[in-house]
Amino acid sequence: MTDIRVRFAPSPTGYLHIGGLRTALFNWLFARGRHGTFILRIEDTDRDRSTEEAIQAILEGLTWAGLDWDEGPYRQTERLALYRQAAMDLLHSGHAYWCICSPEDLEARRKEAQAKGEPVKYDGRCRNRGILSPDQPAALRFKSPQEGQIIFDDLIKGTIAFDSAVLDDLIILRSNGYPTYNFSVVVDDALMRISHVIRGDDHVNNTPRQIPIFQALGYPIPQFAHLPMILGADKTRLSKRHGATSVLAYRDMGYMPEALVNYLVRLGWSHGDQEIFSRQEMIELFDFKHVQKAPAVFNPDKLRWMNAHYLRTSDPKRVAALLEPLLRKAGYDDHDFARIPGGIEALIPPLRERSETLLDFVSGAEPYLRETITLDETAARKYLTPAIVPSLKKFAERLEAAPAFTKEELERIVHSVLEEDGLKLSKLAQPLRVALTGRTVSPGIYEVMQLLGKRRTIERIRRGIAFAQTVASPGQRTETSDG
RNA sequence: GUCCCCAUCGUCUAGUCUGGCUUAGGACGCCGGCCUUUCAAGCCGGUAACACGGGUUCAAAUCCCGUUGGGGACGCCA
Numbered sequence: 001m002t003d004i005r006v007r008f009a010p011s012p013t014g015y016l017h018i019g020g021l022r023t024a025l026f027n028w029l030f031a032r033g034r035h036g037t038f039i040l041r042i043e044d045t046d047r048d049r050s051t052e053e054a055i056q057a058i059l060e061g062l063t064w065a066g067l068d069w070d071e072g073p074y075r076q077t078e079r080l081a082l083y084r085q086a087a088m089d090l091l092h093s094g095h096a097y098w099c100i101c102s103p104e105d106l107e108a109r110r111k112e113a114q115a116k117g118e119p120v121k122y123d124g125r126c127r128n129r130g131i132l133s134p135d136q137p138a139a140l141r142f143k144s145p146q147e148g149q150i151i152f153d154d155l156i157k158g159t160i161a162f163d164s165a166v167l168d169d170l171i172i173l174r175s176n177g178y179p180t181y182n183f184s185v186v187v188d189d190a191l192m193r194i195s196h197v198i199r200g201d202d203h204v205n206n207t208p209r210q211i212p213i214f215q216a217l218g219y220p221i222p223q224f225a226h227l228p229m230i231l232g233a234d235k236t237r238l239s240k241r242h243g244a245t246s247v248l249a250y251r252d253m254g255y256m257p258e259a260l261v262n263y264l265v266r267l268g269w270s271h272g273d274q275e276i277f278s279r280q281e282m283i284e285l286f287d288f289k290h291v292q293k294a295p296a297v298f299n300p301d302k303l304r305w306m307n308a309h310y311l312r313t314s315d316p317k318r319v320a321a322l323l324e325p326l327l328r329k330a331g332y333d334d335h336d337f338a339r340i341p342g343g344i345e346a347l348i349p350p351l352r353e354r355s356e357t358l359l360d361f362v363s364g365a366e367p368y369l370r371e372t373i374t375l376d377e378t379a380a381r382k383y384l385t386p387a388i389v390p391s392l393k394k395f396a397e398r399l400e401a402a403p404a405f406t407k408e409e410l411e412r413i414v415h416s417v418l419e420e421d422g423l424k425l426s427k428l429a430q431p432l433r434v435a436l437t438g439r440t441v442s443p444g445i446y447e448v449m450q451l452l453g454k455r456r457t458i459e460r461i462r463r464g465i466a467f468a469q470t471v472a473s474p475g476q477r478t479e480t481s482d483g
Numbered sequence: 484g485u486c487c488c489c490a491u492c493g494u495c496u497a498g499u500c501u502g503g504c505u506u507a508g509g510a511c512g513c514c515g516g517c518c519u520u521u522c523a524a525g526c527c528g529g530u531a532a533c534a535c536g537g538g539u540u541c542a543a544a545u546c547c548c549g550u551u552g553g554g555g556a557c558g559c560c561a
Contacts, residue, residue, distance in 0.1 A: 011561045043561060045561085046560055117484045119485055120485075166487090176559075180559065180561090181561045201489095201554085201556095204555070205487060206556080207487095228488090228489080228554080229554065237555085263495095266495065266496080269496095292489095292495090292496080293490090295553080296494090297495075298495095305510085354522060426521080427520095428520085430521060439522095441522040
């Protein structure tokens with residue numbers, strides 16, 4: 001059995017996007033599940049569009065997602081001598097030839113062919129010119145086979161056949177000496193002994209052009225697995241038009257990497273009815289047999305649901321670790337974190353039932369992180385009324401005198417007030433909630449009080465009482481009345 | 484236009500290879516209910532699909548052909 005060696009080979013012309021992450025994930029899963037090697041290779045042979053920032057963004061995205069690589073990152077621009085050597089070998093063995101057609105000429109001919117409805121391919125006019133040492137800018141072209149068929153068995157799509165007649169002689173070395181994609185991939189996949197080429201199915205058409213190059217170079221042909229594309233809601237290829245497609249943008253929007261990865265693994269792959277997969281399960285269960293052949297539409301709603309699920313079921317420590325940088329980014333610091341008995345971690349259980357993203361935690365945590373709050377006007381007017389003041393007062397007094405600040409004790413006090421004042425819990429809970437958080441929506445009031453601590457709990461109730469009394473004064477009433 | 488690939492609820496999908504077990508299952512979303520201290524979460528129920536037309540067969544979502552529709556590729560980009 002040959003070693004499993006796979007690679008993820010992004011071109012650093014932009015950020016790492018959702019589709020790229022999924023391709024990387026499937027490669028990684030395949031390698032990890034078969035004791036294989038996962039190689040990272042940066043395809044930066046396009047000098048004009050490749051950037052260092054993009055490389056960093058790709059590495060950062062993969063790392064965030066938890067996809068670690070065993071070899072690399074290799075950079076093709078550091079391997080140029082290898083491609084040139086291979087190209088010269090091809091020239092000398094008669095598999096390649098110099099072409100002096102200018103890019104402008106080629107472009108013009110392409111347009112003409114397109115307009116006439118003729119096949120758009122290089123006409124091979126330099127093929128028999130036998131140029132040995134060009135004295136003008138020249139590109140090296142590969143002699144593609146002209147007859148027969150090129151057939152390969154795709155692990156996902158099955159047997160795919162192309163007539164060699166549709167192939168033209170592709171350029172393998174640009175006139176600037178840089179290799180082109182179709183050539184450098186083959187050389188690297190061959191040299192790196194890649195056993196399985198797992199990539200997006202936008203590369204299906206490149207495969208019959210690459211296979212003859214493997215053969216001409218004298219290397220074995222790897223297995224191919226072409227993943228279907230990810231589409232946007234309008235069924236066109238996922239792009240910026242569909243909103244956020246950058247992996248790092250999802251991190252910044254408060255998504256957990258395990259949620260994104262789980263969502264992505266189910267986009268095109270399945271294992272019966274199972275939706276939730278641990279890292280280990282994915283590794284063990286992933287196979288090409290259950291990879292879909294048709295493209296899949298990216299569904300942000302399901303991703304959100306998945307994220308909410310992970311938020312609710314993950315270890316609070318884990319969630320807290322991911323949340324902290326977002327809180328800091330929002331302007332909070334250690335001083336704020338220290339206000340909460342139990343720190344950031346204590347926020348997780350109460351808030352996670354109400355959060356779909358970590359950003360929801362950021363806004364939900366505000367009342368507990370700050371020393372004081374601003375009351376929501378509408379909520380305060382509605383619930384902090386003179387009628388509830390006596391009960392609030394009674395509650396605050398008893399709380400102050402209470403021997404402990406446990407949930408049981410809080411519950412006991414609340415119920416004693418309820419009973420004496422003949423109130424239903426909801427009648428007291430909502431005013432308390434508004435006084436304590438400034439809002440109508442929050443975790444349970446006992447949890448809220450625990451997050452606030454005794455001092456802030458009492459202070460906020462007193463402020464709530466003050467508000468209710470201010471509103472009760474005749475002047476205020478007139479002022480705020482809308483008739 | 485040429486070439487390649489694909490086709491189950493709105494979306495992700497099970498089932499298709501190895502036809503009958505399917506009144507086509509699950510998930511997201513949506514709708515309703517329960518629970519309830521607000522909002523959620525959770526639980527229960529509902530909504531909704533085999534693109535179409537021909538074959539083959541006792542029997543087809545499952546096999547074959549065609550049509551239609553969709554995606555991808557046609558660069559000295561990757």
